[in-house]
Amino acid sequence: MESNKLMKIMLVCLLSSFANSMQSQTFTKYWVKFKDKNNSPYSVGVPSAYLSARSIARRTNQNIAIDITDLPVNQTYIDQVNATGAQVFQRSKWMNAAIVIISNPSQLTAINSLTCVLSTAPVARIKTSLPDETTAPVTRSFKQTEATAGYNYGPSLTQVSQIGADCMHGLGYRGQNMVIAVIDAGFDQADINPVFDSLRNEGRILGTRDYVQGNTSVYEDYLHGANCLSLMAGNTPGQLIGTAPKASYWLLRSEDAATEKIIEENNWVVAAEFADSVGADITTTSLGYTTFDISSQNHTYADLNGRTSVASIAATMAARKGIFVLNAAGNEGGGSWNYIGVPADADSICTVGSVNGAGVHSGFSSVGPTADGRIKPDLSSMGEGSYVCAPGYSFQSGNGTSYATPILAGAVACLWQAHPNRTNMAILAALKATASKSSNPNNSYGWGIPDMCAAHNYLNTNTLVQEHIAAISFKVFPNPVKQQLNFTVNQKPESVTLTDVLGKTINVSFTEVQSNQYQIQLDHTISNGMYFISIKTTEGLMKSKFVKE
Numbered sequence: 001m002e003s004n005k006l007m008k009i010m011l012v013c014l015l016s017s018f019a020n021s022m023q024s025q026t027f028t029k030y031w032v033k034f035k036d037k038n039n040s041p042y043s044v045g046v047p048s049a050y051l052s053a054r055s056i057a058r059r060t061n062q063n064i065a066i067d068i069t070d071l072p073v074n075q076t077y078i079d080q081v082n083a084t085g086a087q088v089f090q091r092s093k094w095m096n097a098a099i100v101i102i103s104n105p106s107q108l109t110a111i112n113s114l115t116c117v118l119s120t121a122p123v124a125r126i127k128t129s130l131p132d133e134t135t136a137p138v139t140r141s142f143k144q145t146e147a148t149a150g151y152n153y154g155p156s157l158t159q160v161s162q163i164g165a166d167c168m169h170g171l172g173y174r175g176q177n178m179v180i181a182v183i184d185a186g187f188d189q190a191d192i193n194p195v196f197d198s199l200r201n202e203g204r205i206l207g208t209r210d211y212v213q214g215n216t217s218v219y220e221d222y223l224h225g226a227n228c229l230s231l232m233a234g235n236t237p238g239q240l241i242g243t244a245p246k247a248s249y250w251l252l253r254s255e256d257a258a259t260e261k262i263i264e265e266n267n268w269v270v271a272a273e274f275a276d277s278v279g280a281d282i283t284t285t286s287l288g289y290t291t292f293d294i295s296s297q298n299h300t301y302a303d304l305n306g307r308t309s310v311a312s313i314a315a316t317m318a319a320r321k322g323i324f325v326l327n328a329a330g331n332e333g334g335g336s337w338n339y340i341g342v343p344a345d346a347d348s349i350c351t352v353g354s355v356n357g358a359g360v361h362s363g364f365s366s367v368g369p370t371a372d373g374r375i376k377p378d379l380s381s382m383g384e385g386s387y388v389c390a391p392g393y394s395f396q397s398g399n400g401t402s403y404a405t406p407i408l409a410g411a412v413a414c415l416w417q418a419h420p421n422r423t424n425m426a427i428l429a430a431l432k433a434t435a436s437k438s439s440n441p442n443n444s445y446g447w448g449i450p451d452m453c454a455a456h457n458y459l460n461t462n463t464l465v466q467e468h469i470a471a472i473s474f475k476v477f478p479n480p481v482k483q484q485l486n487f488t489v490n491q492k493p494e495s496v497t498l499t500d501v502l503g504k505t506i507n508v509s510f511t512e513v514q515s516n517q518y519q520i521q522l523d524h525t526i527s528n529g530m531y532f533i534s535i536k537t538t539e540g541l542m543k544s545k546f547v548k549e
Contacts, residue, residue, distance in 0.1 A: 029089065029123040030108065031266075033097040034077050034116050042071045054179070054279025055321075062322040062423040063544055069094050069317065077116040084110035090211070092269050094317045095310065099123060099266045123266070151245075152237040155395075158357045159231070159382040159407050164452035165243040168414040171456070175232075175247030178413040179206065181275035182229055182406070183252045183268060183285040186221025189391035190251065193226065195234045204233075204248040209274060211254050211267035218253045223391050224402070225251065228286070230389035231403060232410035240389050243410025250280060254287070265289060269314040276321045281416060283318060284409035286328035286402030287311070288341035304345040304371040307549070315343035319530075320547070324416065324424040325349040326409045328401035329377040330366035340366045340376050347547070348530045350412075350428055351376050352405040353446060354383030359436070361444045365401055368443035372528065377446040378428070379435060381408040408450070415452050419459045425530055425545060430455040476533060480547040485520045486513070487544075491537035493518065499532040506531075522548055 042049055044066045047056050051070060059066065073091045081088055081100055086107040090099040102108050112120055151169060153160055160166050168174075187208070190196055199205060208218045218225070233249060234242040252275065254267035268287055275283050289311050290299050299309065306312050318325050329340045329351050344351040344366070354362040362384040368376030383404030385397050416427050432438060434455045437448030475488045487496075496518075498506040506526065510518045528548050535542045 028102055030100050030102055030111075031097055031119075031121045031123060032081060032100045032111060033095065033118045033120070034073065035118045036116075037068055037071050037074050037096060039076070040071050040074050044068065044070065051277050052279045055277055058279060058281065058322045061421060064320070064322050069096075070321075073098060074116070077114075080114050080116060081111055084114075086111060090266050090270050092266065092273060092314075094273055094314055095269065151241045153241045154236075154238040154387075156234075156240045156242075156387045159386055160241065160243055160411075162355075162357070162359065163243075163381050163408060163411050163450050164454065165407075165411040165414060167453035168411065168418065168456065169245075171418070171453070173414040173418045175244030175410060175413040175417060178244065178247045178282070178417050179250065179278075179280045180232065180244065180247050180282045180284060180409060180413055181250040181252055181271070181278075181280035182225055182232075183254050183271045183275070183283060183287070184222075184225030184228060186223065186253050187218045187225040187229060187251045188221060188223040189219060190226045190229060191219040193230075193389065193391060194393050195230050195236050195240060195389040198235045198245070199233045199249070204246075206248050206250050206278070208251045209253065209271065211252065211271055213253075218251050221253055224286075225253065227388045227390055227398065228284070228402060228406040231386065231406040232284075232413075234389050236389070239395055240387055243407055244413040245410075247410065247413045250275060250278060254285075265311055268311065272314055272318050272323075276318060276323060280323060282324045282326065282409055282413055284326045284406050286400075286405055288328065288330045288344055290332075290337055290341045299342065301339060302371050304339060304342060306342075306345045306347045306370060306372070306374070309342040309345075311343040312346040315346035315349050319346070319348035319424060322424055324412055324427060326405050326412070327351055328405045329353045331364045331400055331402075332366045333362070333364050338367060340368055340370070344376060345370045347374070347528070348425065348428075350378045350408070350431075351446070352383075352401060352408050353377035353380040353444065354399075354401045354404040355380045355445070355449060356384040357382060359449055362399070362401075364399065365404075365444070368446075374529070375441050375443055375446060377443075379408060379431060379447055379450050380404065380445045381411075381449065383407075411450070411452050415455055415459075418456055422459060423545070425532070426459070427455075430458045434458050474535070474542045474544065476544045476546050480549040481522065482549060483522050485522055485533075485546060486517060487520075487533065487535065488517045489535060489537055489542065490516050494536045496520065496536075497534045498526075499534065500529065 047066045050072055072093050078088050084107045087101040088098045089101050111117055208216050210218050232242040232244045234240040235245045252271040254271045315325050327344050327349055329344050332338055354365040370376055381404045383401050384399050386403035388396055388398045390396050431450045432447040435448040435450045437445050441447045477486050496510050498508055508520050510520050513519045530547055532543055532545050
């Protein structure tokens with residue numbers, strides 16, 4: 001990010017109860033978590049009432065079931081809260097909760113007495129804990145080389161070619177028909193900046209939302225989102241070509257760069273839910289959360305397990321809905337915090353670290369591991385010396401993992417465009433399997449710098465991630481699972497195999513517990529995380545996924 005006014009990278013709010021010491025504080029906004037979604041006018045059987053056709057298709061293509069988390073928050077519960085005199089500001093269907101503005105203590109007392117309410121917790125302010133990205137004007141000449149897919153990349157060639165995005169462009173994959181949701185602090189002048197001429201003229205800005213102000217106006221707000229957008233959608237030959245110059249975009253503002261209000265975290269959750277509902281394939285964002293103004297609320301390293309913060313829970317939920325979620329690792333490398341924050345600690349998402357043009361880890365890029373021992377970041381791309389276009393049609397050099405992230409996001413769109421029948425997790429697995437440090441990943445680079453065309457070839461030839469689903473009865477449950485995984489098929493399995501996100505095969509045994517239902521015991525050697533299950537029968541190969549926790 002680019003100045004002292006830049007958006008905060010670290011925010012946190014937990015839905016659990018807060019320390020007693022906070023009771024002396026004055027709060028005006030509260031999380032209100034509801035007990036259930038009973039008597040909803042919506043049902044999982046009619047998803048078109050609350051999900052777009054594209055969102056439903058994403059689930060269908062990836063064998064993801066519509067479930068209760070997809071249902072909107074019960075409106076009758078919202079009405080009951082509003083009847084207390086409080087005001088519902090935001091609502092989250094994934095968390096089954098709402099942010100409520102309280103004007104006097106009696107309203108909170110009344111809310112807590114409602115039978116539909118499970119718990120309430122105050123929303124507090126927090127402070128910035130990561131250093132900002134920096135930018136500097138750049139003037140340099142550049143001679144275009146050959147074999148660059150017909151694009152004159154100019155000074156942006158290094159960041160594009162380092163991850164093989166130019167190779168994908170040369171094959172004709174430039175993000176066509178892919179949808180990327182950019183969640184940021186604002187998109188200043190993206191409606192007039194010439195670098196986005198083709199994006200606007202071709203109608204590929206699908207829409208905008210401002211969850212800070214509650215409207216759709218994002219073009220007068222902070223510049224950081226526009227800078228990030230240029231790294232994907234920019235198209236000025238000889239200067240800057242983004243990694244997905246033909247993709248379509250939703251521009252979602254969740255962050256108020258001038259304030260330090262934790263409400264912005266809920267804005268991010270709601271923005272992610274919206275991205276899911278309109279059918280985004282990919283989300284890219286640079287927000288993260290660590291410390292608070294009230295020190296008793298601060299995260300500790302132990303919290304970085306992917307399951308503690310509401311942001312990490314939401315990021316994982318988005319991945320479970322089939323979205324390829326990218327999140328910046330953060331810029332705390334070598335600082336007092338040093339580690340990634342949340343939701344960069346979430347399982348099943350792609351946390352992005354930074355390297356320079358030579359592929360060397362950037363000192364500012366936050367590192368892993370997570371508290372539960374998982375390697376982070378997942379992948380790295382060029383966030384040091386990134387070539388961006390700022391408002392005013394100003395080309396600049398910028399530093400930060402929030403630039404590395406959209407560069408990679410656009411390239412992922414091109415790869416997934418080439419393999420539309422693959423799941424988000426299969427795309428991530430292929431990227432890791434073919435990245436520069438795939439054989440020896442570490443907590444600075446992750447699995448390294450990806451190579452899009454190598455991943456493309458891997459997906460064309462590797463059968464471990466093939467996702468043919470036979471047209472027979474097949475169900476895996478419970479999901480998530482702790483120890484006993486069940487599945488139903490109408491033909492006795494010939495073999496059952498588990499595969500982790502890196503393509504590593506785990507041999508397991510199964511027993512029949514009743515007609516057409518089988519059970520697998522997951523022992524302690526199988527770590528927590530996302531897995532694919534492949535079941536071979538005489539009728540074909542079935543594949544699904546589950547989460548072990």
